[in-house]
Amino acid sequence: MVKSTKNNKYSILLPTYNEVENLPIIIWMIVKYMDQSNYNYEIIIIDDGSPDGTLDAAKQLQSIYGDSKIILKPREKKLGLGTAYIHGMKHATGNFILIMDADLSHHPKFIPEFIKLQEANNYDVVSGTRYLGNGGVSGWDFKRKLISRGANFLTQLLLRPGASDLTGSFRLYKKDVLQKLIESCVSKGYVFQMEMIVRARQMKYTIGEVPITFVDRVYGESKLGGSEIVQFSLALLHLFATT
Ligand SMILES: Nc1nc2c(ncn2[C@@H]2O[C@H](COP(=O)(O)OP(=O)(O)OP(=O)(O)O)[C@@H](O)[C@H]2O)c(=O)[nH]1
Ligand SMILES: [Mg+2]
DSSP states (O other): OOOOOTTOEEEEEEEESSOTTTHHHHHHHHHHHHHHTTOEEEEEEEEBOOTTOHHHHHHHHHHHHOTTTEEEOOBSSOOOHHHHHHHHHHTOOSSEEEEOOSSSSSOGGGHHHHHHHHHHHTOSEEEEESSSTTOEEESOOHHHHHHHHHHHHHHHHHHOOSOSOSSOOOEEEEHHHHHHHHHHOOOOGGGHHHHHHHHHHHTTOOEEEEEOEEEOOSSSOOOOOHHHHHHHHHHHHHHHHHO
16 A cells, blocks of 8 residues: 655745845755645745845845745734744645745755654654764854753753754644644743753643754854743743742
8 A cells, every 4th residue: 555645745944044145045945845746835935024135135046936835924024933944834824834944054955754653654744953963063063062052951950841953943834734733832942942842742642853963053143042041941940830
């Protein structure tokens, strides 16, 4: 029996803030890998009023690839990643949602691996992981590695979520599952990804993992600061106390 995947459609959510250099490359790569595998998909770009002209670049890309492939759902100003996903999901026509960063840290070559693993096991969620098998990070300094490892380690210790990469955001979800997860999540910012996967486990959703190599952004500025670290720790403690 050959399982048909023809009815599946993948909505790829790409939140952008000042990604004008990265956007054309990431779109080109997504199209390349999705077309190669013959998947049915759409790319939804949620730009939050980037001052660098990301939206203009997105419009040009839309005129190249067509408006059934590239969908633009911009917002006036920077409102944060959590709400960007919700906003994008509202307009998604696929039964699966793939979330990834637009800064080339997440390589589109992994998307078909996510999809194949999901199909093989009917997983509710497939998460990219830097902490299993061939996964890893490249271009991070010691401080950033320590923070990421530390956040993962602490969360593993306190919450035992049963997934190896908690702070990553490169993930594939069944759409209805993502909807329920987002509804149940209270945190905003960096910690949101961690809460999503912890809740997924609590709600007894099945999670598959694909080792990914994560490459630090080359263009644009990093936004991870001290306040994010504080927020993460507080949210972790909150989850620990309440779940
Ligand atoms: N729409 C929208 N996108 C955002 C916002 N903040 C970040 N992004 C995008 O979300 C993705 C992840 O953000 P990043 O800035 O790369 O966050 P990070 O990977 O934790 O940190 P660095 O890569 O080191 O900057 C990127 O595609 C950003 O352009 C926002 O407020 N709104
Ligand atoms: Mg990034």
